[in-house]
Structure formats: C-alpha cells, structure tokens
Amino acid sequence: MTLLIDRKEDRQFGVMENKSWRKPVYETHGLNLWYGTTHALKNIDLSINEKEVTAIIGPSGCGKSTYLKTLNRMVEMVPNVHISGNLSFKGENILDKSMPVELLRSKVGMVFQKPNPFPKSIFENVAFGPKIHGIRNKAMLEKIVQESLEKAALWDEVKDRLHTSAYGLSGGQQQRLCIARCLAVDPEVILMDEPTSALDPVSTLKVEELIDSIKNDVTIAIVTHNMQQAARISDRTAFFLNGDVIECDATSKIFNNPSDKLTEDYINGRFG
Amino acid sequence: MTLLIDRKEDRQFGVMENKSWRKPVYETHGLNLWYGTTHALKNIDLSINEKEVTAIIGPSGCGKSTYLKTLNRMVEMVPNVHISGNLSFKGENILDKSMPVELLRSKVGMVFQKPNPFPKSIFENVAFGPKIHGIRNKAMLEKIVQESLEKAALWDEVKDRLHTSAYGLSGGQQQRLCIARCLAVDPEVILMDEPTSALDPVSTLKVEELIDSIKNDVTIAIVTHNMQQAARISDRTAFFLNGDVIECDATSKIFNNPSDKLTEDYINGRFG
Amino acid sequence: MHINHDITENSEKSIRELIEQKRQQRNFKEMFEKSIPTFLFLIASISILTTIGIIYTLLSETIEFFKRVPMTDFFTGTVLKPLSQTPEFGVLPLIMGTLTSSVIAMLVAAPIGLMSAIYLSQYASDKVRKIFKPLLELLAGIPTIVYGFFAFTFVTPLLRQFIPGLEATNILSPGIVMGVMIIPMIASLSEDAMSSVHNAMREGALGLGATKLEVTRKVVIPAALSGIIASFVLGISRAIGETMIVTIASGSTKNFTFDITQSMQTMTAYIVEVTGGDAATGSTIYYSLYAVAMTLFVFTLLMNLLARRISRKFREEY
Amino acid sequence: MNQQIQDKMVRRTKFRLVLDNLSKYIFLLATLFGLLVLSVLIYRVVVDGIGWLNFDFLTGKLSTQPERAGIMGAILGTFWLMLVVTPVTMFLGVGTAIYLELYAKKGRVQSFIETNISNLAGVPSIVYGILGLTVFARAMNLGNIALAGGLTMSLLILPIVIVASQEALRAVPSPLSEASYGMGATKWQTIKSVILPVALPSILTGAILSLSRAIGETAPLVVIGIPALLIPFPGSIFDKFTVLPMQIYYWTLDSSLTAEYANLAAATIIVLLLCLLVLNSTAIIIRNKFQKQF
Amino acid sequence: ACGTEKNQSENSNATELEGSVVIDGSGTVYPLMAKIAEEYMINEQENVSVEVSRAGTSAGFKKFLVENGTDFNDASRQIKDEEAAEADALGIEVKELKVALDGLTFVINKENDWAKELTPEQLIAIFKADGGVKKWSDINPEWPDEDIKPMGPNENHGTYEFFYENVLEKQDLADTVNLQQDYSTLVNLVAEDKNGIAFFGFGYYVNNTDKLQAVHVDFGNGPVEPSLDTIAEDGDYADFTRPVFTYLNVNHAADKPQVLDYAVYLMNNVNNFAGETGFAPIPEAEVEENIEFLNGLTK
C-alpha cells in the first residue's frame, strides 16, 4: 500500500488549495486488536496526516469504528480488549499504558454517530471540556464558547439561547454542537464516527461544510458508509475490509482508479 | 398509476411461467392512516393480486410497514391509530370493526423482519396455529407440521430435532420456521416485512428460494429495502414515498422503465 | 498545533497551553481521583458488614440458646410455652403459623396478582394502565400497621359473619390481608416479566390469528414463567417476614394446628411479643428470640436464593 | 386438510372470541379487587378518623385523654428519624451503587456484593430490628433514641436504595459518558458532571419510594422499644422519640382501654397516608417529568 | 422543643427540674401511671420527660434490675424473693410504693346469660388443668353443651402471676387457656366469643362495659359485682382484690432530683386519679408513710 500523499484534485466543494506533503500525525504499524477472541483489527499499517481529512470506509463490521476508537484509546472501555503493535501519536507511543488517556483525549476529540450533547445548556455543553481541564475563569470560558460555536458555524443560530437546553436543538444543530464541544479544548485531531448518518440531508450538508471549514486547523479522521460523502469531503481514503486495510490512498485515486479489485468492487456497490 | 398487470419477463431466478391476468386479493381505495397526528398513509390506491409476489419498496419511513400491517390489521395494536378509506380482502371490507381480526389473520399470515419463533420446540412452533384453531388430533398435527416444514424447505434440516428448542436454529432457519408456522394454517396471503434484512447472504438466498417455491400456492406481499431482492423475487413492485404510492407496476417495468422520475431516481440510488 | 485565533492574542495563552498549565497543578486531583474507588469500596462493604452483623448477632445468641435447649427439641417440638414454670421451646407452632398465613396470603395474592398483571400488560390501554398502576402501587405503599388495623377491625368481623367458628383473633384474616398487601408486588413483578417478553413474539402469535388470551396463555406466560414464579417466591418470602399484620390480628396463641379459624402465632409475631415484653438479656426466653429470628432469617434467605435461582435458570434457557 | 382446517376455524373463532372477552373481564375484576380493598380500607379509616382530625390534633402533645391528644410528637419523631435515614441511605446507597456500576470490575467481588444486597433486600424488617437492638441500642449504648432507630431503618432500606440507584445509573445512555471520556474527562469528572446529574431524577424517585417505606415501617421500632407514653417533643436525633406508625400501633392496642383511641389511630393513619401520598406523588411526578428526556 | 414560658409564676415555689424519668412494668398499672405522668408534665415540671412503658410486671423487673435500669417498675404483684435478691446483688435499693387497689375481674361475653354468677371454685375449675370442666354443661347441666374458651394475659404479666399464685395456688393452668400478650386482644376475644371468659384488671373491664360483662363472684355471701366500692382490702370483693405497686430505684431517686420529685408527686396524687383509671384508692395512712420516706431522701 502506498503511503505517498497526493494532492487532492477533484474536491466537490471547498476551496481548492495547495496541500503539499503532509506530516503524519498518527502512525500505525502492525496493529492488532482482539475483542475477547474476535480478531477485529489485523496487522494494520496506516498513517493519518496532519490537517487532512482521512475517510475510512468499508462494509459493516470491518473494524472502522474499532480503529477510530483505538486512536484515542476509547476502545479500552470495552472489557477484554487486547491490543498489540505500534500506534504513535506525534511520535509518542500511545499504546503505552503509562500515558494518561485524559491528556491524549483532550488533544484528540471525538464526534459520534448520533449527536450526544449533555442534558445541559448549550453553553455548558461547550464549556464542559475547558472546565474539566481546569479553566474556571468566566470571561475566558465565554470567549472559548463563542469562538468554538463560531468555528462550528452554530453561533448565529444559538447565540440568543445559549442557556437553554441543548436538547432543544435539531439533530444537525446538535451534531454541530458536539463538534463545537470538541473544538473548545483546541484539539489537534477530531475523530468522527459516521457523524452524519443520523441526520437529514440538509443537516448533513451543514456538517460537511463545517468539516470543510475547520480542516485547515485540525486533522480529521472520519468513518462513513456513504461513499459519496467520502469522495466529497476527504483528502485521503482508507478502505477497510474484515479487519484489514485493503488500500489507502488519495481519495481521487481510490474512487477513480483503485489499485485493488476488492476496493473497486466495494466502491461500485458490488458487495457490502 | 396503471393497474394493468404485465406478464413478468426477466425474472432472475425461479422458472419462467405463464401468469395470465390475476384476480386482485386485496383492493385498496383512498386508504388514509394516521398515527396520532402523523399522516402515515395518504390516499393509497393499490391492489395485490392472487398468487403473485408483490414487492413494496421505498425509503425509510415512507409507510411500507404501515401498509403491510394494515392488510391484516396488525396496525391496530398501535394506540391512537385512525384509518379511513376502503380496504377489501376477497371482496370483503376488512376495515369493518365487526370483522374478527383473528379469522382474517389466520388467512393472512405475517413474517417479520427479525425471525420471532416462540420459546418452544420446533414442533410446537409450527403446531401453534393449527392448535389455537382447534386441531388437537395428534396425527393430524404431525402431518401438518411435516407438510409445512417441507414446504418451507426446512424439514430435512430439522426432522431429527423437532422437539428441541427453536432457539437452537440459525437465523435463516428460524426465519424459514416462521414461514412454516404461517403455512401451517394454510393462509391465502403471506405478508413479509423485510424478512431477510436480519439474515446473512446464504440464509437470504434460502428464504428467497423458499418464497419462489411457495408463490404458486400463496399470495405474497413483501417489503424490502433491497432493490436487487425486489427485482429478483417479485412479479409486481409498488414504490412508496412519503405515505404515497408513486408507482405500482410489473417489476420489470419499474426497474427498467419506470414512468415516474421519482421512481427512477430512487431505483438508481439518487436518494433514500 | 499552533493556535492563531483571537484568544491567543487576548490572553497570551492558547487554550491548549492553559490546559497544559492546569495539568501541571493536578497532583492533588489525581490523588483524590485515585482514592475514590477505595473509598467507594468501603461504602459498598457496609452492606456486607450488615450481613455479617445480622448473622453474627443471630448466630452467637442462637448458639447460646442451643446450649440450653437441645436443637432437636427446638426443631421438633410442637409445644411452645416459653414463660411457663416448665418452659418448652418447640418452634413448630410458630413455623406452622408462619407457613399457614403465608399459604393463605399466596392463595389470595398469586392468582389475583397474576391476573392483574395479565390485565395490565395484555389488555389494558395505556390510559387505563397509567391510572391503575400507581393505584396498585399505592396499595403496596400502605404501611403494614395500617393493614393490621384493617384486618383486626374490619376483615375479621366481616369474615365472622360468614364463618361462624372464626375466632376474634385468627390466622385467616391476617393471611388474607397479607395477600392483598402482596398483590401489587406480584402484579408488578409479573407484569415486568410479561412486558419484557419480546413484542415480536406476541406479534408473531397475533399474526397467526391468536386471541389475546391465547397469546397470553401460550406465548407470554410460558416465556415469562421464570419471572412469574420468581415473583411468587418473593411474595412468599415477604409473607413469611411480615410482622405487624399478624401481630395485631392473629393474637399470640402458640397453637400447633391446621385450623385456620384459630389464633396462631408466627415467628415474627413471637419476636414482637418477646421483645415487647421481655427484652432483658440473659434468660432462655431472651435467647429463644434469636433462635426464632435465625430460623426466620434462614427461611427467607432460602426463598430469596430460590427466586434468584429460578429466574436465572429460565433466563439461560432462552 | 384445507377444508377441515377452514371449517374448524370458522366454528371455533366465535367461541374463542367469547372466551377472550370473558377472561378480559375476569382479569379486570381481579385488578379491581385490589383497588376495591384499597378503597374500603381508606373509606373505613376516613370514617373513623376524619372527625378527630383538626389543628389541635396535629399540633398537640400526646395525652391519655383522647380529646386532648395530639400527634405533633410523633410527627417530629418521624422528622428526626428521617433526618437520620435520608442522608445516611442516600450517601451509602448512591455510593455503593456508583461503586458497583462504575468502578467494580465485573467479577467475583462485584457479584458477591450484589448477591449480598439482593439477599439483604429480602431480610424481614423485624430481623433488622433485632440487629438495631443488639448493635445500636445495646452495643453502642444509644438506647431507643431517634439516631438508633434511624440507623436501623437506614440499613433496612439501604438495599432498595442501592438497587434503584444502580438501575438509574445503568439507564444513563452510554453515548453521554462516552462523550465525556472522549473529551478527556477523568472517571470521577464524568460521574460527577455527566452521569450523576442525568441519573439523579431516577435516583431520587427510588430514594423517595424507599424513604416512604421507612416512614411507614413499625416492626423494627417495636423491637428497639418505643415508650408507650412520651409527651415531650423530641428536639434532636439524640432524644427518645415515637413515630406515627408506633402511635397507631399503641392506640390500636389501647382501644380496649379507651374506645376513642381507635379513632385517634384512624386519624393518625389518615395523616400517615397523606404523608405517603405526597411522597409518592412527588416520586411519580419526578419520574414522569424526567423519564422521556433521552 | 419544650417551651418554658408560663409555669415560672405558677409554680414559683418549685425548682425547675429537667431530665427524664423512665417507667416500665405492669400493663395493668399503666393507665394510672400514664395519667399521673401526664399531669405531672403539664402542671408541675414541663422540662422533665416521664416515659411510661408497659412490658408487663415481670418483664419490667428484668429491665429494672440491671445497671442503669429503669427508675420505676410498675407491678401488679409484689416483688418476688428472687427479684429482691437480684436487687441486693446489684446494690440497688428498692422501695415498694403501693399505689392503688385492683380487682381481678372475670369477664364474659354480653350474650352469655348463664354464667353471670360463679364461685371461686368454679372459676378455678375452668382455668385449672384437669379441673374437670371443659364445657359449660360440666358446671351446670342446664348450661350450654359448648366448650368454654378460657383466656388471660400471658406470663409476662403480674396479673397472670397473681392469678396463678393467689387464685390457682400454683396449680397448673389448663393447656386450653389462651394466653395473650395484649389486653386489647383479650377484650376483643371475649367481646366476640359467646363462650369466652377472661381475667384481667378491673380497669380493662370498666372501660369496656359496652362490650363485656363482669362475672359476679360468690365468695360465700352471695354474688359480688366488682366495682370501685367492693374492691377494697376489707370490701366484699376483698378475696380478689390485690394491691398494685410501683417499685422505686432509691439510688436513682437520690441521684436524680426529678425522679424523687416525681415519686413525691406520684404519691400525693395516686388517690386523686385512681378512680378515673379504674382503681380503688389506698388508705391515706399508707400514702403518708411513703411520702415521709421519700421526704427523708431529700438532703
């Protein structure tokens, strides 16, 4: 599998820009993961590069979510998980148990399939991260909240009701709120697991636009089962099958000229 | 929308046969259904013909299951359902509250998305229907059970363990058992709501073969979200959208030459 | 990652730097965090201490009792005359009283509770259920002392109009009232068990043309049997441990009889009698209190274990 | 076969429907039986007691003279008792539930504690009374003061509070805690600022229901020993006390001494039932209000 | 929680006392003691808490004769030698205070129109083991051929012991005698049972004359109805008249002023409240004697 990074050429929206060779943020070598006796990830080699959007595609059960959750060690919350191999974040081995996951996770945010705001006000949702990391200053918090919501393209919609429950927001707004919540701790990476699959088309579009607008600041890894979406928003795409990475390359390449027959079959809907 | 019934031409499996004009078993005219204030079925006009397989397709939430459940009045189990319009089964108005649903349902079997055998033995599962309808004679029951299991292409697989729990069967076997359970009361119609969506491909194939083999005896209405499946097994296809029937026609026509732009878009995966 | 937005300029520090800085100060918090599991474990072990406390208390005094009264006399004796000049300590009259009242209670509670559960889970509309369930729960919330008062001042006189031989204190009336008290418990637990039967299964049967009664009898009850039986066993356990109703309405006669029109004493009522009258330490009767309590404890414990065993066993089956 | 089945079906369906309908009414009657008893009970109590229920009765001191007797002492006693029971059970119950649900590794220790708790839930209240008598009243030499009674009651309802809290914690949707962990929150931070606030309504519901059990419970206090005549109002948890159910018990017993005591008992029952009704409705309101949030 | 507003002026001569006085023992004596305790708390010492319980005479002695035991023990019989010895062993000085006279009353159902008059011998025969009387007709062939249902308070009670020792003269009770802990149960049992007959203190009878009737006992000079007039040490009902007592822990009285104060108040008032609680008064001379003793403790 090639680790060369191509310039992305046929993006479907977002400005065209000059991305040169990117530095890998995550490097994965020979990563294996078992849930009890289920071998969910098999010898994964994969990098995720700085300030790119990496899409992870593949049929159900192929290990996409598992890989994503390994990247911030959320996978450890499942009992009986065993991991072997190498996974480094900015050169540091994060599989090392001595590394505090709290630190890692504050740098690597996560957005889930279904929006999961806390049953608190919009403000409290965004302020949650800074608060747990010790920021108590009120003015500072307000500034962070506003900035994060602005980045998440939600500020205008909610600025008049910051202190009402987040549950009053629509699904798409909730999902953007969750992204704002991540942004509030200034993460270096955001992991997204099918962030739009529970949303209607209009909300999906808004979230995709948002991803597009923050990708210059943050590295994004996104799992999606929607091939069009992967093609629309990602720079690079990794195709998983059955716990293996079959192919990982520039999105344009994967969708137009995949090296592997399996990839081609999958892209063309022949299975999955 | 045309109610003409074409001969089906390009079946993907099953023997080619000569189906002439079929008699409608169900006739629906101006059927409306509300769940509380949700208008789930809007002025439906649709017929289901004798000894044909009618596929019902459409995006999620369009009312497919609702329509199917109206056909044997299972929909009444939901509180706050209101129905108006005409729905006749073999010429008899079945929306008439005075008609005992028990009798209707014994003529109109139902197979659900997830196989739902009772927590009893295989034998007892199949014998359940005949028993509640008063058949107590042991020899007679045994005969019915064997015949039904044979028709459901399950006899050979289970004949040696008729008296073990139905929960020991695989998903596909369970689904065929549920079909056998329906067949045991010798229904005239079988309604199937995504009967293979919880099954693996091999089991799916078996169930499809089974449908193919019983369609000469029974009228079948099947909801499926799998377009290929609809194309493979059905004679006629009805396309639902948002509580409306957009188009209902011979399957070959729907898939190859739909009259409606919406149908075409849906078939080609442009939405849904 | 380099931050280049407003907040950096205004506060000179990026959020990330701030977070890093706060992290340095977190030593105390980490220690606190680390001590939490231990602390919570200590709290959780209170419940174990309680059990140990109960068993130790009961056992130590019971052993003392058996030093004075041979175990065989206690468990096989049909005469209980603790205060007499020639005391006898046979526990059988109490066990008889306890079992009789529990059986009567279950004869009332099991069928009515189960039928209520069936009605609520299979027949009642949402609206009706929303009204009936809290009302039934109210029945469970009535203090047992009130039931005792009711049994003594209302049910017994009422029953005496139909059953001439019925004594003013008898085991029948508190048994029935205890049954009423247990109805909601059985109804609610059985209803839970029946509602947890997959709707798919119910639909499957209805789809075959079964009536609600048939669905209930042939599908729902068999599938929920574990839960239903477990609710019965828990009901029995509750009846065995019930105190105030029998204390007030059944008198304190230590009869060893099958005659439910007579006064009988249960183990619980005996404990009340002895502690209410003579809780001073040292006498044999004082120790008998613990021996009876121990017997009671073992009875209910066995019932609870049985209930759990049943529900687990059936759950494994399907 | 076909024709046979069809014929039989038609013939039987009518019969089956009648049977179904009939049993529906039988089941309904069974349900109504419990409610009937409830209404008779309440009717009787109200008839006997309502005439005695007035301001003086509620605020007065206990007396041997029926016209003079009041239950303020018992109300205050109940108050002091609950003042011990509430914090103790909430603290121990929720703490234990958090430990079991969120900290304990699924294994021997955890299942041992859980088995133990569900067994404790089935121990008769009178046995707790004996425990309280032996440990709190005698060994710790507290005597029959509100503190001793309260601790005994706490142990009695602790298992119920634990189980209810465990269920409440379990019902917190895991995406919420995942979101919190995903932000780098520590376990305790997640529990404190996400899980507990979400679970609180259900925890409260369970707690209120168990507290109302403690308010109505009599047997353990009979064992610990409550004076039959105690006139001064208890002023703290260290005072001797009596509670509403004990007062009902004594007045029921003494109705043979003075017939009006039965009316006093009935009036006290009304007060007790009203207290419980208020508590239970509070619990139901909390439950309904917060149930469908997620 | 106790107010202290008013009684300063009213009882200016009495010193303000506080603390508690703990009384347990006889259920028979309870109504009298509860009444006096209540009056004491209302009229004399508002800050003293007098707690009255009624476990029964014998049970009460067990709580009295321990270290830090109760201050008073009410008794419907005299202290036994063993109990007195126990007190000596513990170094507890006990003072017997006779508080009233009670008549052991036998009650029957209202519908019972045959056994209204009985002799002590007949009563004994009913309750005694092997007394030869099982049915009413065993006493008098004209009476119903139905089982008698004898009952009484159980062994926790002084009343039982008085009956056992003074009436039965320590002959065994029949197994059929239904012994109950609570007097209310007995009242109801007899009120509901045509064949019931029970014994207890007079007080439980006078309060239930609508439900019960008392057996007129023929001690040889014609049937005597128990009443406040006939119950007296030299009255017509003298044979079934018994004194009831309260026993004072003198050590406590010396240590705790409120105990002594209460004891004095008690003795000054026993005869005022005896009647309304169903007891006959004791001779004034005995009251005086006891008050003198108590006053001797003040110093």
Ligand SMILES: Nc1ncnc2c1ncn2[C@@H]1O[C@H](COP(=O)(O)OP(=O)(O)OP(=O)(O)O)[C@@H](O)[C@H]1O
């Ligand atoms: N908690 C778990 N315990 C055991 N096995 C698990 C667990 N979570 C996932 N698996 C298994 O690991 C494999 C990979 O699962 P994963 O959730 O990563 O798939 P996925 O690619 O995200 O699929 P989907 O598209 O359905 O979300 C699957 O076979 C799944 O059954």
Ligand SMILES: Nc1ncnc2c1ncn2[C@@H]1O[C@H](COP(=O)(O)OP(=O)(O)OP(=O)(O)O)[C@@H](O)[C@H]1O
């Ligand atoms: N019990 C119910 N109460 C209220 N609304 C309902 C209920 N069941 C279905 N609906 C609504 O009715 C509409 C039709 O639902 P239906 O289940 O028939 O859709 P469907 O076509 O079967 O979808 P799917 O492919 O997801 O099964 C939907 O909008 C749905 O939300």
Ligand SMILES: [Mg+2]
């Ligand atoms: Mg996934």
Ligand SMILES: [Mg+2]
């Ligand atoms: Mg559907």
Ligand SMILES: O=P([O-])([O-])[O-]
């Ligand atoms: O309660 P007694 O007076 O009989 O001891």
